[in-house]
Amino acid sequence: MNDLKKKSMIFIVLIGVVSLFSDMTYEGARSISGQYLEILGANAALVGFIGGLGELLGYAIRFFSGKLADKTKKYWSLTIFGYLVNLLSVPLIALFPNWQWAILPMILERIGKGIRVPTRDAMISFATKSVGRGWGFGIHGFLDQLGAVSGPIFVAIVLFILGENNFRYAFFLLIIPASCAIGVLFFSRFLYPVPSKLEVQLIELDSKGLPKLFWIYSLCVLGFAVGFLDFVLIAFHLEKTKLIAQPMIPILYAFAMGVDGASALVFGKLFDKNGFIALLFAIIISIFANPLIFLSSSIYLIIVGMTCWGIGLGALESIIRAAVANIVPINKRGSAFGIFNTLLGIFWFVGSFACGILYGIAPIYLVIFSVSAQIFSVGCFLYFRNSLRV
Secondary structure (H helix, E strand, C coil): CCHHHHHHHHHHHHHHHHHHHHHHHHHHHHHHHHHHHHHCCCCHHHHHHHHHHHHHHHHHHHHHHHHHHHHHCCHHHHHHHHHHHHHHCCHHHHHCCCHHHHHHHHHHHHHHHHHHHHHHHHHHHHHHCCCCHHHHHHHHHHHHHHHHHHHHHHHHHHHHHHCCCCHHHHHHHCHHHHHHHHHHHHHHHHHCCCHHHHCCCCCCCCCCCCCHHHHHHHHHHHHHHHHCCCHHHHHHHHHHHCCCCCCHHHHHHHHHHHHHHHHHHHHHHHHHHHCCHHHHHHHHHHCCHHHHHHHCCCHHHHHHHHHHHHHHHHHHHCHHHHHHHHHCCHHHHHHHHHHHHHHHHHHHHHHHHHHHHHHHHCHHHHHHHHHHHHHHHHHHHHHCHHHHCC
């Protein structure tokens, strides 16, 4: 392993460890947010709206943070600020015993994540050039999801020890992994003050705007975003139907995060070898998630559905980001990640809100809507397969 490749791998792992502790913090919180809101008296449409609004704001702000990063090259400053807002919002949820106030730090957490994601992904993209885009983002995604597994398990342990409905204590104790993430983040900043040096830059023509392929690819992914549900609504459904014991819902989420992490590695490798066909395959698998989760009364079929859901999320965490890095030149990558994530957030919001309303009518309508949206995404990939080299 040459020196540049070694340094790049160390950087990817360090940022992955930051993500591990970060995901432990906010995914631990998100694994019980739906239950918490249901207990506080929120309805399904409101939960879908809150989940979608948080994603919308979090994704929309990525447009501005990505543009600002490319313009100022202050990747670290924006990343650190975003992490601080993202992580420190979680324990604040413990201060509010009613849903009208509790939703504020929940939404603020999403905004903080939105600020730092384009800049963090741009920095990771610099390091993945020498190790492989899919593999590099896959490693980061794997470590990211280790945290997403650990967080819900941590929360479940707290609930088992303190008793059901002690959600406020669980939210507050998540300050522990949040502090670890912030510590590793500042250490990484000390070791790698200029991450762009990790990518050997070729001479590139400074064309106006983003490549046409970027917009084609975005269109193909947006249907997937519309139909892919946030776990908040899934947790709301499981709490409402009582199909699974309350403390086991975070465990089920942790299981899905484990599937997510493993699939990020597998599909990352497949992407480096086979290109967009790997993403298409992951989307097809994820189509089965919502029918199995929302229409089944069998715990075993729900677990299969969460497995499909985790595979879809794994693709979202690894391949989708790697593809953007492959398509867009280095000097426009922060903007590209920002624009792409903003579009993703808008369509995710529309899908989440619509699914929340449809669930209030009957779960079957939610399933029909979400499956149709994801089939549209598959159709787009097949239609543009020559452009995407599928």
